[in-house]
Amino acid sequence: MKKIWDAQNGQAMYAIDETALHNSVIKKKAKARRTADLTEKIFIGANIVAGLMIVVPTIIKEHISISGSLMAVMMFFTAGYILNMRKKRLASQDNFEQSVIGDLDNAISTADYQVKFSKSSRYYLLAIVILSLTSLVESGSPWWVILLVTVFFAVTYIAAKWEYRTFYASQKKDLRAMREKLGSMEDDEQPEEPLDQQI
Amino acid sequence: MTEQQQSQVFNDWLKDHKAILFKVVRAYGFNLEDQEDLFQEMAVQVWRSVPKFRNDCAVTTWMYRIALNTALKWTIKERKHQEGREDIDQKAHVLTEQSGFSDPRLDWLYEQIARLDNVDRSLCLLLLDGFSYKEMSKIVGISESYVGVRISRIKKHLSKQSEKVT
Numbered sequence: 001m002k003k004i005w006d007a008q009n010g011q012a013m014y015a016i017d018e019t020a021l022h023n024s025v026i027k028k029k030a031k032a033r034r035t036a037d038l039t040e041k042i043f044i045g046a047n048i049v050a051g052l053m054i055v056v057p058t059i060i061k062e063h064i065s066i067s068g069s070l071m072a073v074m075m076f077f078t079a080g081y082i083l084n085m086r087k088k089r090l091a092s093q094d095n096f097e098q099s100v101i102g103d104l105d106n107a108i109s110t111a112d113y114q115v116k117f118s119k120s121s122r123y124y125l126l127a128i129v130i131l132s133l134t135s136l137v138e139s140g141s142p143w144w145v146i147l148l149v150t151v152f153f154a155v156t157y158i159a160a161k162w163e164y165r166t167f168y169a170s171q172k173k174d175l176r177a178m179r180e181k182l183g184s185m186e187d188d189e190q191p192e193e194p195l196d197q198q199i
Numbered sequence: 200m201t202e203q204q205q206s207q208v209f210n211d212w213l214k215d216h217k218a219i220l221f222k223v224v225r226a227y228g229f230n231l232e233d234q235e236d237l238f239q240e241m242a243v244q245v246w247r248s249v250p251k252f253r254n255d256c257a258v259t260t261w262m263y264r265i266a267l268n269t270a271l272k273w274t275i276k277e278r279k280h281q282e283g284r285e286d287i288d289q290k291a292h293v294l295t296e297q298s299g300f301s302d303p304r305l306d307w308l309y310e311q312i313a314r315l316d317n318v319d320r321s322l323c324l325l326l327l328d329g330f331s332y333k334e335m336s337k338i339v340g341i342s343e344s345y346v347g348v349r350i351s352r353i354k355k356h357l358s359k360q361s362e363k364v365t
Contacts, residue, residue: 002327005308013222013296100267101340
């Protein structure tokens with residue numbers, strides 16, 4: 001069997017279209033950047049900008065709204081919290097063993113993180129909804145505006161829940177299942193005979 | 200490392216060790232569309248891994264680890280995303296099967312490899328490419344004794360299957 005196998009080394013099974021491969025790597029490389037890394041950066045940036053958009057007009061107009069102030073504080077706090085979580089995540093990435101199982105553990109750790117992030121975002125959204133609606137009521141907005149904003153947030157919440165179930169939770173479950181299978185197979189096995197390295 | 204240096208190393212690795220990727224692609228992808236998809240995924244992962252390579256193992260070991268890791272994760276993704284895949288006519292083909300490359304015995308061997316579970320498939324490929332049990336244990340991340348047990352079963356299985364054919 002080794003001879004049959006080694007016969008492959010003399011001749012390539014496939015021909016590679018180098019240009020198509022190059023284009024594909026560039027395209028997929030760009031897509032790979034849309035990960036936990038990009039989501040974190042967007043969240044941090046959006047919270048800081050939104051917080052400033054609330055605080056600056058408040059200072060200029062010298063009109064303090066309680067819900068607006070609370071929202072700004074929450075946004076700056078969230079930005080700081082995510083920044084801290086991001087630092088911890090990046091620091092832990094090199095702690096995994098350099099093997100297939102180590103890579104799997106790393107992928108599970110990232111998936112775990114994305115699941116927690118996605119779940120926390122929904123609670124964060126809830127807080128934003130409450131504060132936004134309070135702010136609209138305080139400012140005397142018409143009922144149809146309040147209704148529209150409520151519907152908008154409800155749709156966003158449903159979409160976030162769908163994304164969580166369909167991608168993050170499901171991916172984590174599959175990775176864990178594969179890892180558990182690898183681990184349990186090793187635990188259940190006992191050596192039946194001395195090692196034999198000869199084909 | 201600059202992007203140009205990274206691309207240079209990637210191209211060199213691909214030129215010298217593409218057979219590793221081809222073997223894993225053929226063992227885990229059962230039609231040309233799957234093989235193309237998996238190969239492209241592997242190529243991206245190899246490219247991304249270039250700056251992380253510290254010369255603490257052979258390039259072949261490194262490439263096998265990346266290839267097997269990508270193949271295992273691809274088997275999870277591929278089941279879910281079949282409906283989202285681009286129509287094969289619309290994307291450029293990266294791989295073309297070589298018409299002169301055909302050996303029924305090799306086809307049979309790949310068929311047997313494909314029937315093994317994911318872990319055994321990885322071990323079988325490494326075994327056939329001459330890796331020691333210690334090296335296999337390091338690449339996959341399981342104990343050497345467990346490697347020995349699985350290899351013993353793989354050999355028994357392949358011998359039994361080959362007896363049926365002869």
